[in-house]
Amino acid sequence: MNTSHDRFDLIIRGGTIYDGSGGEPVSADIGVTGDRITALGDLTEAAAADEIDASGMAVAPGFIDVHSHDDFHVLSSPDVEHNVYQGITTVVVGNCGFGAAPYDAAAERQGELYALPPEVKPWVGYGGYLDTVDRVKPSLNVAALVGHNTLRVDAMGDIQQVPPSIDQVTHMAGWVAEGMEAGAVGFSTGLIYEPGRYSETDEIAAVATVAGGYGGVYATHMRNEAERLVQAVEEAIAIGQTSGCSVQISHHKASGSDNWGAVERSLEIIEAARERGLDVTADQYPYTSGSTRLVAVLQNGALTEGTGGIGRVQAKDVLLATSPGRPEYEGRSLASFVDDWDLPAEDAAQRIIDEAGEHVYVVIFMMDEGDVRRVLAHPTTMIGTDGIPRGSKPHPRAWGTYPRILGKYVRDEGVISLQDAVRKMSGMPADKFQLAGRGYIREGAFADLVVFDPATVIDTATYEDPKTPPTGMPHVIVNGVPVVRDGRHTQARVGRALRRGRE
Ligand SMILES: [Zn+2]
Incomplete structure (x- = not known):
């Protein structure tokens, strides 16, 4: 490939490549043609329409935010600044049981916070939502989970504190099938929220079984992250086992000072389930609040x-x-x-x-710093923001999650290695959520890339001033096109809906 007559659309020169696998970094140039990485190696002799000098910098696969709530945000503010400035090139939306479809039930929850532009019309199902994402073209890629709370409102007409009828379970299951056929990556619950908190294990397992039949993920904001954390993890694993879904424990934590330290036990339970052959992983944002x-x-x-x-x-x-x-x-x-x-x-x-x-x-300040580190260091933990970037003082995680891990927890405190952090942000989530062609730097993969300086990268978002981009992360590329260049949003809108397992 590395001959003098090769000509690329973009070459990223001189960077240290962290390829998303967790392996040792290598020095290489990256050649991009169209939306793909088409060469990896010494491209000194090759020419390109555009070049980025990455000498002294790390180059990683674009980060995959596995815990996003930006279902409506990617349509109402398609430049999604808070995401792309911190290196996120794909969001997985539909978490905590709150999904994008059916439209009316979804809009009841998310419509007030995220006003959709007039050209965006109500969509039908997940197929309609993913098509709408493709039409609007946000600045990053979007994969979606089907949300249980949203389906339950649709099936039962309102928030109901009773079990659903067989017909209502069938109604929910029908939407999961629609979503999975359309390319959703799995099914989520939010069991501290209405109406999910009124649902019992059997109801959830019955609906999740449809997602399991498609090889989907069961992602859960569990019923309890406090004194019954252990039982809640056990419930999630049992639902995974019954339904055939792989399990994703959302924002793994022990909440409330009475419960600090309990993640040691919950991590052991996850390990034990994995030893039994179950695919159980988790995600985390790096804050004590x-x-x-x-x-x-x-x-x-x-x-x-x-x-x-x-x-x-x-x-x-x-x-x-x-x-x-x-x-x-x-x-x-x-x-x-x-x-x-x-x-x-x-x-x-x-x-x-x-x-x-x-x-x-x-x-809410409710976590222990020691627990945050313990969860981050664990091999089953990947990264997600859980960001809700509305109002004037949103949680700074919406702007700071990824650079905070790379700066504070990798460089300054050495909790995990840089290659491990990158893996938790890219390759690991791509594998879990079946995002084909994403999450790794290899020839033939999609050119979703982030260029950052390991010596300076850091979040700047604080509780007082939470809506600020990081420093030390100058370039972010989505589908071969820079969306952040020299620290500025280019206004490129090149994101796509990602459908499970499909390139
Ligand atoms: Zn949640």
Whole structure:
């Protein structure tokens, strides 16, 4: 390949290649033709229409965010800046049981936060959603999970606290089949949320079995990440076993200080399941705080007895992130409302929801740094942002997850090696979610690439100022085209819908 008459559309010269496999890095140039990597080696003699100088830099496969909530965001803000600036070239949407279809049930949850442009019309099913992504062309690729909460609302007409009828289970299963036929990568649940929290193991397993028949993933925000973490992991594994799905534990953590350290046990359970031949993995964002809806904090009793899925948290550890009806509340702690209003924490939270609406999101400090490191270092953990980039003070993970791992946890603290981190961000998720031709730097693969400086890369997004791009990550390429060049978004819109197992 490396002859002087080769001519490429793009050559990335002089970088150190981390190919996504976790293997040792190598020095090589990368030749890109169209949307593919067509040469890897010494391309000194070759010419190209465009060149990127990567000397002194690392070159990795574009990062795959396995835990995205950007189902509507990729359509409402298709430049998806918060993602591409941190090296993400593919998002897996539909997490925590909240999917993009059927449209009405999906829009009820996501439509208020993400206003769709008028040219985007309601879609039918996952086939319609993925086609809409292809028509809108965001700046990155999109794969989708089918969301249980969304299906349950559609099947049961509303939020129901009772088991579904056989017909209603069949209705949900029908949408999973539609989604998997259309190319969805699996099925997700969010079992601390309405209405998923009212569903029992049998219901979930029955619906997941359809996804399992297609070789899909079962991704779960488990019923409990606190004092019943172990039982929740066991439930997820049992559902995987019954349904035939591989299992993805979403944002693996132990929540609430009473439960810190419990990830040692949950990691052991995952290891034991893998030894039995089950494909069980997890994902993580690298922070000691999480973010969720304030409604869910109340429903799980987190401000009172703390026996629900979130554990016990204190008002001082809860920050208002997104408060649609009262944006002036964003950035304040719940404790400040407790003081101002002289109310118990739970009553103050309810008053905020009454004033600002049900789509209030909060940041909650509820994890232990030691647990974060333990989970990150574990070979079954891959990376996802769980970002919800709305309001003025969203959780900084929406902008900072990947550079934070590369800077803080790889370079500064040595928790994992750089090649291991890259594998958790690219090859490992591509294999798990069957994203054909993605996740690795090899000849013939899609040219989704990120160029960063291992010596300087770092997140800059903070709780006070959470919507800032990283430094040290100058170039991001999607399907052969730079979408970030010299640290600036090029406005290129070259992303595609990714359909399970298909190139
Ligand atoms: Zn979740």
